[in-house]
Amino acid sequence: MKWEDLFLNGSLIDLDISWWRGQRKLLAEDLNLELGPAAERVFSLGRKRLIPKEKMVSFQKVEHAARKAVDAASLPFPLSGARFIPTEKVVELGAGLVALRSEFEDSARQFAFEYPQLRDEVRPVLVEAADEVWRSIANGNGTNEVGREAFEQQFLSRIESAYPDPRELSRKFRFRWRFFAITAPRNGTLTEESAVEATERDRVRSDIRRRVVASEEAEVREVIASMAKDLRAQLMGPISFVLEKVKKGESVNERSLNNIRRICDRVKNLNFLGDVQLDQALKELQGSLVGMTAAEVRTVDGVRAQLQTAFTGVAAEIKTLAEADVESMAESLKLGRRRFRL
DSSP states (O other): OOHHHHHTSEEEEEEEEEOOOOEEEEOGGGGTOBOOHHHHHHOOOEEEESSOGGGGHHHHHHHHHHHHHHHHTOEEOTTTSOEEEEHHHHHHHHHHHHHHHHHHHHHHHHHHHHHHHHHHHHHHHHHHHHHHHHHHHHHTTOBOSSOHHHHHHHHHHHHHTTSOOGGGGGGGOEEEEEEEOOOOOSSOOOOOOTTSOHHHHHHHHHHHHHHHHHHHHHHHHHHHHHHHHHHHHTTHHHHHHHHHHHHHTOOOOHHHHHHHHHHHHHHHHHOTTOOHHHHHHHHHHHHHHTTOOHHHHHHOHHHHHHHHHHHHHHHHHHHHHHTOOHHHHGGGOEETTEEOOO
């Protein structure tokens, strides 16, 4: 098994989103302060907002939506910190990210337009904050060589230095992504001594190639096993949650059952590895939920017992699958129509 075999069925995605947070963290040393013992116990400069908080909410929401979309369509990829996207999900995810990027860029343009006004709007608040800092220091017996007015000027100067130049503001907002694959080098470059005979060089090269292939196969094996385990484990949380409620005689609501149905669909769609055992467990779980309502689970003893029996069996099966080692997974994984041999 080589990287090419894995990446015939998907690719990695690296999502890169950054935006100016509109904050500045101030420390006592930033203002050349010497705080007395009492002041140190009760006083902290901390973070100061340079822009009204509500003006940054849109960027936070878009980033959250983008990362949620990527997570929903992918599996963690342990070697690079990126996410693995099955091929059939790439176009849909890409279209969603394009729409979110457009929203992000619209917000960034609007923010840049309002930027001077926002700075003026927050300045009185910062002046008041400077006054509060000064009074906190005085009440805490702190010492400072400069007077109150000079301190406030120094405070505001430090704050002002944290504002980006309006001409550079656009560089503080970035929303981009890339799809990529991993390939292994096929021809290593060897540094050889001139006295080594040609036959010895060939032997060394052959040995290196053998080691590279073996190392690659081991890495691919571990990556595939990691993704398979993650996919199997995703079912355990919601199943265990509902099963525990049933065992305790607690009420089960429709939202919990629908959440399991939704996760079943998600796991099924992400089962690009062709995990046969996982697919069978999904069928059993989905079959047990057909036509079942939360009201029946709450009021009909037979339905409650049926759900508990089904969930107990499936939970035990999935737990065993999630804890299986690489070798145990080998026969249950296949890639598309081809057996996925680990």
